[in-house]
Amino acid sequence: MEYFHSVQLREKFCNGCTLCVKVCPTEAIRVKEKAEIIGSRCIDCGECIRVCPNHAKTGKVDSLTDLENYKYKIALPDPAIFGQFGKTVNPNKILGSFMSLGFDEVVDVALACEYVSLAIKQVLRNHKGVPFISASCPAVIRLVQALYPDLIKYLIPVESPLEVAGQMALDLGLMKGYESHEIGIFYISPCPAKMTAVKQPVAREISTVNGVLSIVDLYGNILKFTQTDKCKPKDLKAKGLGYGWARAGGESLAISCSDNVVIDGIEQVNKILREIEIGKLTDVEYIECWACVGGCVGGPAVVENPFIARVRVRKLAESIGGALDEQKLLEVPPQYFDWQTALKPRQILKYDSDILNAISIANKVQEILDCLPGFDCGACGAPTCRAHAEDKIQGTTQEINCVFQKKESKK
Amino acid sequence: MMSSETATHTHIVKTEVLAMHFERAGEGSSKIKKSLQLIGIGPELLRRIAIISYEAEMNLVIHSLGGEISCEFYPDQVKIIAKDHGPGIANVEQAMLEGFSTATDDIREMGFGAGIGLPNIKRCADYLEVESTLGIGTTLVATVYL
Ligand code: SF4
Ligand code: SF4
Numbered sequence: 001m002e003y004f005h006s007v008q009l010r011e012k013f014c015n016g017c018t019l020c021v022k023v024c025p026t027e028a029i030r031v032k033e034k035a036e037i038i039g040s041r042c043i044d045c046g047e048c049i050r051v052c053p054n055h056a057k058t059g060k061v062d063s064l065t066d067l068e069n070y071k072y073k074i075a076l077p078d079p080a081i082f083g084q085f086g087k088t089v090n091p092n093k094i095l096g097s098f099m100s101l102g103f104d105e106v107v108d109v110a111l112a113c114e115y116v117s118l119a120i121k122q123v124l125r126n127h128k129g130v131p132f133i134s135a136s137c138p139a140v141i142r143l144v145q146a147l148y149p150d151l152i153k154y155l156i157p158v159e160s161p162l163e164v165a166g167q168m169a170l171d172l173g174l175m176k177g178y179e180s181h182e183i184g185i186f187y188i189s190p191c192p193a194k195m196t197a198v199k200q201p202v203a204r205e206i207s208t209v210n211g212v213l214s215i216v217d218l219y220g221n222i223l224k225f226t227q228t229d230k231c232k233p234k235d236l237k238a239k240g241l242g243y244g245w246a247r248a249g250g251e252s253l254a255i256s257c258s259d260n261v262v263i264d265g266i267e268q269v270n271k272i273l274r275e276i277e278i279g280k281l282t283d284v285e286y287i288e289c290w291a292c293v294g295g296c297v298g299g300p301a302v303v304e305n306p307f308i309a310r311v312r313v314r315k316l317a318e319s320i321g322g323a324l325d326e327q328k329l330l331e332v333p334p335q336y337f338d339w340q341t342a343l344k345p346r347q348i349l350k351y352d353s354d355i356l357n358a359i360s361i362a363n364k365v366q367e368i369l370d371c372l373p374g375f376d377c378g379a380c381g382a383p384t385c386r387a388h389a390e391d392k393i394q395g396t397t398q399e400i401n402c403v404f405q406k407k408e409s410k411k
Numbered sequence: 412m413m414s415s416e417t418a419t420h421t422h423i424v425k426t427e428v429l430a431m432h433f434e435r436a437g438e439g440s441s442k443i444k445k446s447l448q449l450i451g452i453g454p455e456l457l458r459r460i461a462i463i464s465y466e467a468e469m470n471l472v473i474h475s476l477g478g479e480i481s482c483e484f485y486p487d488q489v490k491i492i493a494k495d496h497g498p499g500i501a502n503v504e505q506a507m508l509e510g511f512s513t514a515t516d517d518i519r520e521m522g523f524g525a526g527i528g529l530p531n532i533k534r535c536a537d538y539l540e541v542e543s544t545l546g547i548g549t550t551l552v553a554t555v556y557l
Binding site: 279347366 | 420441445451461485531
């Protein structure tokens with residue numbers, strides 16, 4: 001299977017420094033002259049985007065010109081957008097600005113977050129035993145598929161706000177009398193992971209969302225429009241808890257689960273998944289995980305500092321307040337929350353499908369490894385000495401390229 | 412060292428484990444898990460072996476004077492071997508029982524050594540051998556069939 005991933009290298013900016021190589025949680029990057037991403041391994045966590053001093057990595061998203069392909073265009077702004085602008089920008093105007101950007105309608109994703117919270121609550125109510133892991137951050141889902149395949153069954157099987165909002169938007173367009181191919185639904189995203197979630201959904205064949213635009217790309221225009229009178233404010237329709245989803249901890253608050261842990265940042269998520277895998281951490285009910293520090297307010301495709309954005313979202317959520325009413329769940333068809341396909345493991349590290357071959361490759365790798373210093377310095381362009389040895393055995397690199405190499409490999 | 416004869420059919424991953432060094436506890440089993448993935452062991456088996464190696468490593472850290480944890484891969488099975496240099500277990504059968512712990516009070520207060528280690532390993536392994544001599548050491552061999 002071909003895996004889509006959205007994070008790309010802009011070659012002309014890359015100077016081959018190898019900084020990104022070490023931060024990638026799935027060892028997906030190699031630097032030869034320039035960085036290369038191994039597509040089947042990339043989970044779009046965005047760590048390499050954040051660390052690159054030359055801004056050579058970027059998330060490939062759609063552009064505003066793609067709106068032209070549709071008659072009726074709907075924007076789905078991620079709640080993280082409300083953390084991006086200071087006091088002088090009215091949140092109602094942020095929503096309104098999408099009309100100025102060329103959209104015909106806006107569906108506030110915070111509303112979908114409310115529905116999803118209620119749906120999760122329902123699942124948790126009838127659940128006993130091992131804790132569920134939240135399944136809203138697509139980068140976390142892909143990390144589980146790739147490195148913790150046996151934990152797939154712990155991911156809570158409730159569709160993400162992105163898809164639920166997409167279905168709400170589609171309904172809206174159809175209700176207005178448009179045909180589905182005339183309706184263009186665009187997610188306004190804080191990250192490349194959500195782009196990938198649209199292009200290659202994990203729990204369904206096709207996404208209802210048609211395109212993804214990034215917050216960072218639209219930031220300047222939104223800022224400008226919100227300062228003009230032509231931009232009409234639009235009511236924020238969700239409760240505070242819906243907007244709170246933009247920051248780590250917001251999901252647990254909204255599902256009113258107090259027996260939970262919240263983990264943000266891919267490195268920490270990686271660690272906690274490992275603990276769960278070996279049977280620890282059974283004494284909580286829910287594990288909320290986000291690839292980005294701070295949650296989606298810390299996404300790689302936003303502008304504002306995540307800590308500032310986080311406080312803003314919290315303040316907004318608190319000022320709106322309100323409680324979630326279970327009756328509200330009746331407003332949307334229950335199948336909106338269903339996973340349509342099963343999540344599959346993604347064995348990205350495997351040497352060979354034949355175990356004998358795999359064992360013999362492991363031994364050849366070990367032989368080379370015995371001749372390398374084990375510094376894992378990254379200077380060769382691979383994240384670890386082991387990865388470099390693997391590349392050599394698997395033929396993706398021709399030469400052992402170690403600056404410290406002690407002695408020649410015997411074979 | 413493995414002979415070149417068997418080298419193509421077995422693969423061995425080894426890590427030294429230091430007694431009471433909690434800051435490095437888990438490194439051996441991490442290495443083992445990585446090789447399980449590289450060799451392509453499926454999710455369910457991977458988890459069972461990961462639990463065995465982690466518990467066995469923790470046993471070494473908490474109860475032993477230090478030792479070594481290793482994983483041997485064969486085409487049809489995986490063996491986790493934990494070998495220490497003492498102090499040895501007086502009553503192996505008893506140690507296998509749920510809730511029985513030889514951890515000192517200090518360690519129990521740290522939240523480890525609740526006595527779930529060996530029974531947990533037994534549950535996950537297809538075959539378990541523990542040999543111990545007081546004053547000499549313990550060798551644990553847990554086998555999982557692929
Ligand atoms: S986005 Fe994440 S997984 Fe993909 S190459 Fe960058 S660091 Fe690796
Ligand atoms: S935490 Fe949010 S912004 Fe970051 S990758 Fe996950 S979904 Fe995207």
